[in-house]
Amino acid sequence: MSKAAVKTFEEYCNTHDLRVTQPRLLAFKIVHAAKKPITAYEVLEKMGKDIKNPKPPTAYRALDFLADHGFVHRIESLNAYVSCDVNHKHEGSQFMICDGCGDVEEIHVCHLPKSLEDKVKSEKFTLHHWNVEVHGTCARCA
Numbered sequence: 001m002s003k004a005a006v007k008t009f010e011e012y013c014n015t016h017d018l019r020v021t022q023p024r025l026l027a028f029k030i031v032h033a034a035k036k037p038i039t040a041y042e043v044l045e046k047m048g049k050d051i052k053n054p055k056p057p058t059a060y061r062a063l064d065f066l067a068d069h070g071f072v073h074r075i076e077s078l079n080a081y082v083s084c085d086v087n088h089k090h091e092g093s094q095f096m097i098c099d100g101c102g103d104v105e106e107i108h109v110c111h112l113p114k115s116l117e118d119k120v121k122s123e124k125f126t127l128h129h130w131n132v133e134v135h136g137t138c139a140r141c142a
């Protein structure tokens with residue numbers, strides 16, 4: 001867990017008038033420190049070290065906050081969270097997920113593939129968010 005990451009998080013909250021609550025900060029540290037995608041339940045369990053009997057909504061709300069502000073991403077197919085390894089508020093998210101070792105790599109192609117984008121436009125569909133998850137076998141497991 002790098003001090004710089006925490007500082008960036010705190011600075012972001014301060015400049016955007018967002019409160020750095022204890023659950024938000026804890027959830028940020030927990031997801032950031034996790035080597036693998038971590039579920040809300042695991043985050044909740046770890047929060048229990050610092051907060052007495054945290055309730056599930058405490059973890060969910062903190063994780064939603066972090067996801068909304070681009071500090072973590074939700075991996076839908078694993079029902080788990082990873083920290084964003086590039087600290088920017090990009091629009092979509094794309095991941096390569098190894099079914100062997102469970103390793104997740106964020107792919108920073110921050111634009112929707114052209115064919116998808118064209119389809120969305122031609123249907124006059126208003127895009128809010130998107131997420132591409134590619135499952136397979138990583139080079140180490142192959």
Ligand SMILES: [Zn+2]
Pocket residue numbers: 073084085086090093106
């Ligand atoms: Zn990201």
Ligand SMILES: [Zn+2]
Pocket residue numbers: 098099100101102103137138139140141
């Ligand atoms: Zn692997």
